[in-house]
Amino acid sequence: MKVEVLYFAGLREAVGCAREALDLPADVVTAGALREHLRARGGAWTDALAEGRTLRVAVDQAIAAADTPLRDGAEVAFFPPVTGG
Amino acid sequence: MPVRVQTEDFDVSAELAALRAGRAQVGAVACFVGTVRDINAGVGVSTMTLEHYPGMTERALEAIVTSARARWRLDDVLVVHRVGALRPLDQIVLVAVTSAHRGEAFAACEFVMDWLKTQAPFWKKEATPQGERWVDARESDDAAAARWGAGAVPNATQGPDGR
Numbered sequence: 001m002k003v004e005v006l007y008f009a010g011l012r013e014a015v016g017c018a019r020e021a022l023d024l025p026a027d028v029v030t031a032g033a034l035r036e037h038l039r040a041r042g043g044a045w046t047d048a049l050a051e052g053r054t055l056r057v058a059v060d061q062a063i064a065a066a067d068t069p070l071r072d073g074a075e076v077a078f079f080p081p082v083t084g085g
Numbered sequence: 086m087p088v089r090v091q092t093e094d095f096d097v098s099a100e101l102a103a104l105r106a107g108r109a110q111v112g113a114v115a116c117f118v119g120t121v122r123d124i125n126a127g128v129g130v131s132t133m134t135l136e137h138y139p140g141m142t143e144r145a146l147e148a149i150v151t152s153a154r155a156r157w158r159l160d161d162v163l164v165v166h167r168v169g170a171l172r173p174l175d176q177i178v179l180v181a182v183t184s185a186h187r188g189e190a191f192a193a194c195e196f197v198m199d200w201l202k203t204q205a206p207f208w209k210k211e212a213t214p215q216g217e218r219w220v221d222a223r224e225s226d227d228a229a230a231a232r233w234g235a236g237a238v239p240n241a242t243q244g245p246d247g248r
Contacts, residue, residue, distance in 0.1 A: 077206075083207065085177070
């Protein structure tokens with residue numbers, strides 16, 4: 001399954017990446033599993049995506065949960081809690 | 086139901102005039118303008134840079150407006166939010182609501198702001214004498230949105246997820 005992954009704000013700066021195309025292993029089928037998959041990269045990824053860090057995830061531009069399934073071609077975004085207004 | 090994200094400033098009078106032009110059924114216009122303070126959490130702020138998630142931002146704002154319109158009898162709702170580099174005194178956001186009577190306009194305006202603060206994907210970065218810092222989300226903002234009831238905006242979340 002191929003997905004487009006986006007990172008915003010402090011998370012984008014921490015991992016040094018705004019956007020990437022990923023070909024996922026067969027067992028990565030949810031938003032939460034993708035977060036674990038990215039965390040396993042080590043270094044800044046492990047720290048920025050650590051379990052204790054409060055992050056939001058959106059799938060296809062809608063707020064999602066850890067168990068939200070991914071689809072081929074999905075746009076998945078990880079970001080810190082929002083601070084607009 | 087206009088929702089706009091833009092770098093340029095907005096003229097509140099012109100926006101309100103356009104919102105109610107020709108709408109003789111409107112008896113109330115409530116609006117909120119958020120502006121950049123020169124101090125936050127006790128530290129001076131020289132510049133505030135706003136980042137957003139193009140596409141999702143507009144969808145999130147439209148979902149909030151749709152929820153407000155389902156909850157109150159409103160004539161129209163306008164949301165304008167700026168992004169990019171802003172300075173103290175600059176305008177950040179405008180929410181304007183028109184309705185027949187003031188009660189619904191006041192309530193809907195506050196509802197839209199409360200949900201915008203916790204659901205629309207914008208992030209603020211401040212430049213201070215100690216360097217740049219991302220603004221942390223406030224629990225008081227979550228509480229303000231929550232008092233309208235869980236599920237007031239479909240597909241919104243109150244807690245951390247994606248772990």
